[in-house]
Amino acid sequence: MTTTEEKSVSELHGQVAMVFDLNKCMGCQTCSIACKVLWTGEQGEEHQWWMTTNTQPGLGTPKGWEDMGGGIKNGVLQPGHQPTRAEFGGGWDFNYNEVFYGGKGREVHLQPTDKGDGTTRWGMNWDEDQGAGEYPNSYYFYLPRLCNHCTNPVCVSACPSGAMYKRSEDGAVLRDEEICQGARFCMEACPYKKIYFNYARDVAQHCILCFPRLEVGVAPACARQCPGRLVFVGLKDDKNSPIYKLVNEWKVALPLHPEFGTEPNIYYIPPLSPYRLNEDMSIDEETPRIPPEYLESLFGEGVHGALDTLKSELANVRSGGTSELLETLIVYKWLDLFGPFTTDPSSLDRSPDSQAVTLGPTRR
Secondary structure (H helix, E strand, C coil), rough: CHHHCCCCCHHCCEEEEEEEEEECCCCCCHHCCCCCCCCHCCCCCCCCCCCCEEECCCCCCCCCCCCCCCCCCCCCCCCCCCCCHHCCCCCCCCHHHHHHCCCCCCCCCCCEEECCCCCCHCCCCCCCCCECCCCCCCEEEEEEEEECCCCHHHHHHHCCCCCCECCCCCCCECCCCCCCCCHHHHHHHCCCCEEEEEEECCCEEEECCHHHCCCCCCHHHHHHCCCCCCEEECCCCCCCHHHHHHHHHHHCCCCCCCCCCCCCCCCEECCCCCCCCCCCCCCCEEEEECCHHHHHHHHHCCCHHHHHHHHHHHHHHHCCCHHHHHHHHHHCHHHHCCCEEEEHHHHHCCCCCCCCCCCCCCCC
């Protein structure tokens, strides 16, 4: 039996999953920009950020998404709120002409043009680096978010036109924009609120897992461009992959809000916390600064066991032992992150006569 790495990409079938190590994420937004530049540069997509890296605790984008409902419970779709354009915010026009060419450069400052629709009062990363807690025990961490390409995608179930579907090849949740009628029930059903609406074209849009890249063995743009080596990509059920071990063996990679019931295929290594400081600035080694109950609200009860495992492995290494888990998370060779998707995109034939799949915007 050959391993995943020995197979050609055309032979690979199964759910593609990703693991984000939050202990490495520094909020640089490279993943967000990589996705934005590649996929959302067309008309009506100005406010769309299919990948966002939000500060936690925070309201995120759309504003207050965690309390907007949706998902599934006991086999029943749950009612959800359809995020408004103002709740997403962003996609602004700025007063460039006034500042740069209107002779008022010393009198006015660069600012979004207020269209009266509330969109200038929020946007992606509006509350960046704010976090929670009080000095000297304030805290925050970064949380990259994209479509979870769920095993049980309620957006597909809610779509009245049949435009949304889940591919058997890689488990990507996609939509046919020629069929989409702009009903936006998918936006209401998705509990993660990672579906946007293109008001210029009257279709909903979301992360497509960079499927044209996957088809030719290239990792998704957000993962490949990450400078922190924190994003693992691979087949969920490949027992030789880091993802399988992190999720199923070590159990340190967890889905976000598992109670939403959609069985996400995007997982997170929860953040370790610095210790709290006492009033005299001595270290309280018994109390983590990030409240465990807050992490449980994000990742479920399994977060406590995951953190205990990480701490135990760290203690073992510090005492002179070894840890396969930590060796995996360190990622000495960055291509080890991507399983079978290690093809260098610059090596693909991009000539006009090439039959290679485009790596840019594709309507599917």
